[in-house]
Amino acid sequence: EKTGLGRPALPEEVAAWDVAVLPDGTGLPEGSGDVFTGDEVFAEKCASCHGDFAEGIDNWPVLAGGQNSLTNRRPVKTVGSYWPYLSTVWDYIHRSMPFGAAQTVTADEAYAITAFILYSNGLVEDDFVLSKENFTEVRLPNEGGFRPDDRAEAEYPLFTGEPCMADCAGDLKITKRAVDLNVTPEDPDGKPAGTLPPLTLAAAGDVAAPAEEAAAEVAPAEEAVATETAAADPALVEAGEKVFKKCKACHKVGDGAKNATGPMLNGIVGKAAGAVDGFKYSKPMQAAAEGGLVWSHEALAEFLANPKGYMKGTKMSFAGLKKAEEIDAVIAYLGTFGG
Amino acid sequence: EADPLITEVQDWASSFGDPVDAAPYGTPIRFESHVVRRNVEWLTESPVSSINFTPIHALEGTITPQGCAFERHHSGAIELSKADYRLMISGLVETPMVFTYEDLMRFPRTVTTAFCECAANGGMEWGGAQLEGCQFTQGMIHNMEYTGVPLRLLLEEAGVKPEGKWVYVEGADASSNGRSMPLEKALDDVLVAFFANGEALRKEHGYPVRLVVPGFEGNMWVKWLRRIGVYDQAVESREETSKYTDLMADGSARKWTWVMDAKSVITSPSPQAPIRHGKGPLVITGLAWSGHGKIDRVDVSLDGGKNWQTARLSGDVKPKALTRFHLDIDWDGSELLLQSRAMDETGYVQPTKDQLREIRGLNNVYHNNSIQTWWVRADGEVENVEIA
Known part of the structure; x- marks a missing residue:
């Protein structure tokens, strides 16, 4: 029985939101793209996380390789080694990528990137062109590797029935201790983060006197920050914040910013290169740092325009900002974060 | 000796506390x-594509406050x-429909309490004891009382075509974050909750x-729900192929492993909730749940x-x-190897980690519902361990 609530969706509304692509090709739009174009688009939009060859940077997803690794202790689950359907690749690129700028990949670009990922997995030749027409002809190697949930047959009979209540095991020894791995986040006192404080403390943060001394030592370091930033144009800074979305996946700024895939960037404008504490720089960056490189506005602008051209071998896998306005804006934005 | 907290008049017993409206929407007292x-x-790699953990070691009862739910x-x-x-x-409906928030508020509502557990809860523990504290080992879970519209009513409004499965x-x-589910589940107990x-x-x-999808893995509980598509097949999206599938030891993989099997954990004592009061009366407290229905029984072992x-x-x-x-229990101050074991109304008994490993191997990131062991030491400190 219908309530009459809601309204029929208009065709153009359905077209805008109903964009899922299914294994049989349902939902694919017209279009095509070749490996060569895909390589270029991938370098620009994807490589900063997934690597130039889809090999994955740090813990970002690896998209290529890993064939025959699924039984290894460290399986590498890629499009070529694990993903069952090509439609998933196209759909995800088109609908959810790039990270931080979803739905900016055109249909042709999605075909091209997908073609490049097939190529990087050794599944097609470099002259391959993927299109709506030939899409379903491409099958991924692990399509047959999946089966629907079989726990009801494979597990539940084994785990059902009245369990043992007494004398169920012989002598037991501790074989593994989490403390040996030492990877749990910790509170300042070395206990696992969030450990309930003893009732003698009013609150978890209330630690005895030494904390005050430590605070006193830190204070003098916070001296006057760069003066350059004082005159920053608010509109430019705002524009820069938007541009910085392209950088955010790897670089953090602001209160409590920490190193991530890239170094944290508080105070970077005017700072010596390669000098952010705790970040492991590439060899070329270390060499530039030793050579006295300072991130002046000019140096940053050159670097951001073409990172790999400016510094061959830099870990910063980013194609670069093409527009001078974007570069100026992002530097102005970065300038608002003191060291 | 007399307790000065009793014999002396305390400030709070003499002067004013906060007026009403000091916190029009309150937050927990600072001691918590x-x-x-x-x-x-x-x-x-990035905190915008990440997860955090409910402090289950510090909570009691069953309802998880929204503010600390993972x-x-x-x-x-x-x-x-x-x-x-x-x-x-x-998709495969008689009339594709658009509903506003106000429309949803005019459909008949229902109230249901359900746990939401990430399929990866406990995933870091497959290889061995790894993280110290049930917040980290079992804390990808919360339990709330939801009010919303049964998804069935919305699907009926659009009219599902016979070929829609x-x-x-x-x-x-x-x-x-799209996920596919069989039409039967969508028509059963799924809620569009507000x-x-x-x-x-x-x-x-x-x-x-x-979306609230009782008993099914948390990834399917889509937030900021925008579209419901009816199809004749599973979409096989990224979240149900490259992720949230279960790689077995032989290199094959299970897909569509939606239901969260019965599981339990002792939340206190636990590594973040050590025993500080010494021997004598001790409350052992914990949580149990099953995506198949009701919990029937929970057993506790003190000796591994x-x-x-x-x-x-x-x-x-x-x-x-x-x-x-x-x-x-009356704790005598000796070491304990604490475990809990849940049973649900289907007769399923929560397995040990080794029982699961025997079937699935070590590469199975998801669905670790095995028995947790806490080593309570004589000084009351607690560690996450494995025993054999």
Whole structure:
């Protein structure tokens, strides 16, 4: 029985939101793209996380390789080694990528990137062109590797029935201790983060006197920050914040910013290169740092325009900002974060 | 010696406390400031595509406050107003439909309590004991009382065509995080929810509207729900192929492993909740749940699984919801190897880690519902261990 609530969706509304692509090709739009174009688009939009060859940077997803690794202790689950359907690749690129700028990949670009990922997995030749027409002809190697949930047959009979209540095991020894791995986040006192404080403390943060001394030592370091930033144009800074979305996946700024895939960037404008504490720089960056490189506005602008051209071998896998306005804006934005 | 807290007049017993409206929407008293969600930074590359953990070691009862219920985002928690909210039903339906938030508020509502557990809860523990504290080992779970519209009513409004067998749900955030489920589940107990624990959903839980899929893995509980598509097949999206599938030891993989099997954990004592009061009366408290229905029984072992005793189930036992258990013992101050073992109404008994490893191997990131062992030392400190 219908309530009459809601309204029929208009065709153009359905077209805008109903964009899922299914294994049989349902939902694919017209279009095509070749490996060569895909390589270029991938370098620009994807490589900063997934690597130039889809090999994955740090813990970002690896998209290529890993064939025959699924039984290894460290399986590498890629499009070529694990993903069952090509439609998933196209759909995800088109609908959810790039990270931080979803739905900016055109249909042709999605075909091209997908073609490049097939190529990087050794599944097609470099002259391959993927299109709506030939899409379903491409099958991924692990399509047959999946089966629907079989726990009801494979597990539940084994785990059902009245369990043992007494004398169920012989002598037991501790074989593994989490403390040996030492990877749990910790509170300042070395206990696992969030450990309930003893009732003698009013609150978890209330630690005895030494904390005050430590605070006193830190204070003098916070001296006057760069003066350059004082005159920053608010509109430019705002524009820069938007541009910085392209950088955010790897670089953090602001209160409590920490190193991530890239170094944290508080105070970077005017700072010596390669000098952010705790970040492991590439060899070329270390060499530039030793050579006295300072991130002046000019140096940053050159670097951001073409990172790999400016510094061959830099870990910063980013194609670069093409527009001078974007570069100026992002530097102005970065300038608002003191060291 | 007399207690000065009793014999001397304290400030709070003489002068004023806060007036009303000092905090029009209150926050926990500062003495509880440690009871917060926490993440494990090395787990993920970016905090906008990451997860944090419910402080279950510090909570009691069964309802998880929204403010400390774990968050999992794939592209950050978005800000979507009720005015800007639209829900579309498309695909194999008689009439593709659009509903506003106000439309949803005019459909008949229902109230249900359900646990939401990430399929990866306990995933870091497959290889061995790894993280110190049930917040980190079992804390990808929360349990709330939801109010919303049965998805069935919305599907009926659009009219599902006979060839429609699957329902695909996706969010309005940049990840869109789409998942497929069989039409039978969508017509059964799935809720399009807008209230949790009596108030509007918090932003991080999908304000203004999220899906509630009782018993199924958390990834399917799509937040900022934007579209429901009816199809004749599964969409096989990224979240149900490359992720949330279970790689077995032989290199094959299970897909569509939606249901969360029965599981339990002792929340105190635990590594973040050591025993500080010495020997004598000790309350052992924990949580049990099953995606297949009601918890039937929970047993507790003090000696690593050699001997078991049945715990009390406290409060109402609801299907596909967290159940609290308690066991009150007289601790003699000796070491304990604490374990809990849940059984649900289907007769399923929570397995050991080794039983699961024997079937699935070590590469099975998801669905680790095995028995947890806590080593309580004589000094009351507690460690996450494995025994054999």
